Amino acid sequence: MLTIKNLHASIEGTPILRGINLEVKAGEVHAIMGPNGSGKSTLASVLAGREEYEVTEGEVIFQGKDLLEMAPEDRAREGVFLAFQYPVEIPGVSSTNFLRTALNQVREYRGQEPLDAVKFLSLMKEKMKLVEIDQKLLSRSLNEGFSGGEKKRNEIFQMAMLEPTLSILDETDSGLDIDALRIVSNGVNQLKSDKNATIVVTHYQRLLDYIVPDYVHVLYKGRIVKSGTKELALELEEKGYDWIKEEVDSAAV
Amino acid sequence: MNTLTTQDTFDVLLESAPQNFSVLRAAGKELYQAAGLPAAKAEEYKFTAITKKLEKSISDFRAAAPISISQNQITESTFKGFDGYILVFSNGKFLPELSSQIEGVQVGSLEENNEGIGTIAKAEKDAFAALNQATFSGGISITVPKKIQVDKPILLLSFNQSNEGQVITPRFWIEVGDFAEVTFIDQSVGLGDSSYFINKVVEAKGGINSQINYYRLQHEGDQVIEVSNIETDVQADARFTSVNISLSGDMVRNNLSLNLLGSNCEGNMYGIYLLNGKTHVDNHTNVDHTIPHAESNELYKGIFDGQSRGVFNGKIFVRQDAQKTNAFQQNNNVLLSQDAIVNTKPQLEIWADDVKCSHGCTVGQLDEEALFYLQARGIDKTLAKGLLLYAFVGEVLEKIEDESFKNHVVGLITNRLGSKF
Numbered sequence: 236m237l238t239i240k241n242l243h244a245s246i247e248g249t250p251i252l253r254g255i256n257l258e259v260k261a262g263e264v265h266a267i268m269g270p271n272g273s274g275k276s277t278l279a280s281v282l283a284g285r286e287e288y289e290v291t292e293g294e295v296i297f298q299g300k301d302l303l304e305m306a307p308e309d310r311a312r313e314g315v316f317l318a319f320q321y322p323v324e325i326p327g328v329s330s331t332n333f334l335r336t337a338l339n340q341v342r343e344y345r346g347q348e349p350l351d352a353v354k355f356l357s358l359m360k361e362k363m364k365l366v367e368i369d370q371k372l373l374s375r376s377l378n379e380g381f382s383g384g385e386k387k388r389n390e391i392f393q394m395a396m397l398e399p400t401l402s403i404l405d406e407t408d409s410g411l412d413i414d415a416l417r418i419v420s421n422g423v424n425q426l427k428s429d430k431n432a433t434i435v436v437t438h439y440q441r442l443l444d445y446i447v448p449d450y451v452h453v454l455y456k457g458r459i460v461k462s463g464t465k466e467l468a469l470e471l472e473e474k475g476y477d478w479i480k481e482e483v484d485s486a487a488v
Numbered sequence: 489m490n491t492l493t494t495q496d497t498f499d500v501l502l503e504s505a506p507q508n509f510s511v512l513r514a515a516g517k518e519l520y521q522a523a524g525l526p527a528a529k530a531e532e533y534k535f536t537a538i539t540k541k542l543e544k545s546i547s548d549f550r551a552a553a554p555i556s557i558s559q560n561q562i563t564e565s566t567f568k569g570f571d572g573y574i575l576v577f578s579n580g581k582f583l584p585e586l587s588s589q590i591e592g593v594q595v596g597s598l599e600e601n602n603e604g605i606g607t608i609a610k611a612e613k614d615a616f617a618a619l620n621q622a623t624f625s626g627g628i629s630i631t632v633p634k635k636i637q638v639d640k641p642i643l644l645l646s647f648n649q650s651n652e653g654q655v656i657t658p659r660f661w662i663e664v665g666d667f668a669e670v671t672f673i674d675q676s677v678g679l680g681d682s683s684y685f686i687n688k689v690v691e692a693k694g695g696i697n698s699q700i701n702y703y704r705l706q707h708e709g710d711q712v713i714e715v716s717n718i719e720t721d722v723q724a725d726a727r728f729t730s731v732n733i734s735l736s737g738d739m740v741r742n743n744l745s746l747n748l749l750g751s752n753c754e755g756n757m758y759g760i761y762l763l764n765g766k767t768h769v770d771n772h773t774n775v776d777h778t779i780p781h782a783e784s785n786e787l788y789k790g791i792f793d794g795q796s797r798g799v800f801n802g803k804i805f806v807r808q809d810a811q812k813t814n815a816f817q818q819n820n821n822v823l824l825s826q827d828a829i830v831n832t833k834p835q836l837e838i839w840a841d842d843v844k845c846s847h848g849c850t851v852g853q854l855d856e857e858a859l860f861y862l863q864a865r866g867i868d869k870t871l872a873k874g875l876l877l878y879a880f881v882g883e884v885l886e887k888i889e890d891e892s893f894k895n896h897v898v899g900l901i902t903n904r905l906g907s908k909f
């Protein structure tokens with residue numbers, strides 16, 4: 236589904252990603268872990284098409300198409316979804332209007348009829364249950380005044396509405412208490428199928444108790460320096476990142 | 489005292505002014521001649537070189553003669569869903585035969601009665617107000633008697649076109665009695681391609697506990713150069729709300745002045761600039777808190793594309809007696825192009841000590857983070873921009889209480905922004 240080859244990206248001339256290779260197949264869950272500042276959000280942003288990042292080398296193929304060639308909106312329409320680490324507050328844009336616009340733009344791209352208000356609302360109701368999001372939140376402006384946890388929940392709610400093929404969850408667990416974590420993970424798990432894939436970005440193992448990964452990768456200084464199965468996450472939980480840093484840094488000398 | 493400018497620019501207009509109200513006109517002429525047109529560096533017109541613009545773009549400084557207007561034109565110019573009364577003007581001249589009768593409201597041409605004229609928008613304050621007082625013709629007087637709540641909005645529909653002369657001098661006198669309520673929608677339609685200059689004065693006198701909404705849509709072609717002076721006296725417990733929407737024009741200067749004269753009254757000044765091309769719009773507002781316990785609210789939002797230019801100057805004057813004043817002012821602007829310019833300036837003069845007063849001006853670009861967020865959900869970039877910009881001005885649109893007018897303005901704005909959704 237997704238093939239990342241030797242991906243290099245920089246911001247304002249500073250290299251952040253320095254040769255990422257990753258293969259994600261349908262049905263899989265990949266976890267990307269790593270200390271703060273290692274480039275996890277950068278990778279997620281580059282995949283979603285954030286313009287500040289300049290890809291200097293490498294390629295990303297998504298379902299046979301060159302992802303890096305596409306505008307952010309086309310990536311979303313093709314089925315890429317980024318749950319933001321810091322969802323943006325947009326005063327004056329109602330959550331409902333926003334979602335309906337987004338959904339219908341995606342549907343139009345896929346050659347589907349737009350949803351009318353009634354169908355849209357019933358779909359919304361159905362998906363709201365999945366993440367137990369309060370109707371009141373959705374009658375407000377998009378993310379405006381939402382708590383950290385509410386914003387994260389809203390991200391997963393949007394994901395449920397848009398039914399992406401590849402979901403990238405950037406630190407979706409941060410700011411969630413244990414109940415919210417369970418609810419959000421539940422939502423993600425229910426959306427999982429053998430046709431879609433999930434990349435979970437986190438620097439805590441905690442989330443991976445709920446969303447169980449098939450593979451775990453450690454990102455450090457812009458490279459994937461270690462890959463393994465979910466046991467790797469447990470090892471990281473126990474020993475921290477220092478041993479990996481040491482391994483990498485000493486090898487580099 | 490003369491200034492750098494040619495004082496005789498408007499001589500032909502002054503010489504051919506109507507003969508009625510000679511004392512009033514003579515006073516206006518004298519004040520106009522004493523002040524002269526704003527010089528290049530005149531503080532009040534610093535960013536709006538109106539004199540230069542007039543000299544460059546207007547060649548015939550005679551009054552534009554009224555043009556004939558058909559019922560059809562009126563129907564076509566009335567926006568969809570409008571349900572109200574229509575008063576029609578041709579180059580500033582009121583056309584009673586094409587206008588609605590408004591039950592309980594007295595409407596007359598200013599040719600007959602000049603009572604009150606110049607007592608609110610005083611000629612000594614502004615050269616253009618003085619010039620208007622000397623030269624206006626065929627204005628209107630609208631009186632809403634005590635306790636009358638006009639059931640539907642009154643559309644002041646002006647047709648403007650250069651015709652022989654290029655100067656149009658409308659004058660509205662509005663008097664709203666105690667406990668009376670009325671909503672005006674002031675809208676102009678530009679005809680023809682030649683430039684014309686509108687020098688307009690609107691005076692509104694509200695009684696105690698009266699409510700006046702004055703909505704204005706500036707959406708003529710780029711042939712219009714305009715200076716308007718709108719001024720109102722607001723008495724105790726009364727409310728005056730202005731919403732000014734500027735969408736096009738060549739050079740437009742709006743002077744809006746609210747005199748808060750009675751306690752517990754409220755003055756509201758709201759506005760949107762949505763400009764492109766070379767349009768230049770300057771909103772100069774002034775609220776004068778003369779008494780304790782009054783409130784003023786001001787919110788102007790601007791979006792500037794192309795080589796457009798915006799000026800905002802918001803003066804809040806709180807006199808020493810005006811304790812317990814609440815005065816809020818905000819002006820936020822978004823520049824969409826490198827070549828657009830906005831100058832914004834709050835001007836606060838506060839002589840009372842127990843007041844709540846806040847103000848803020850911002851000039852920025854479109855929020856890239858927000859734009860990316862919307863795109864990342866599959867929304868086309870142009871549409872996403874439109875949604876954000878619409879959201880930006882939405883707060884002002886909410887101030888329009890008349891649904892049909894609001895819908896009309898929303899339609900014009902979403903169309904312009906490409907944000908139909």
Ligand SMILES: Nc1ncnc2c1ncn2[C@@H]1O[C@H](COP(=O)(O)OP(=O)(O)O)[C@@H](O)[C@H]1O
Pocket residue numbers: 246247251269270271272273274275276277278287
């Ligand atoms: N907009 C930016 N400008 C400059 N540096 C940035 C920017 N965004 C990220 N970085 C830098 O890139 C590196 C990786 O950041 P990020 O991808 O956010 O890491 P992570 O998500 O793994 O914590 C950090 O050193 C960070 O300071």
Ligand SMILES: [Mg+2]
Pocket residue numbers: 275276277320406
């Ligand atoms: Mg991060």
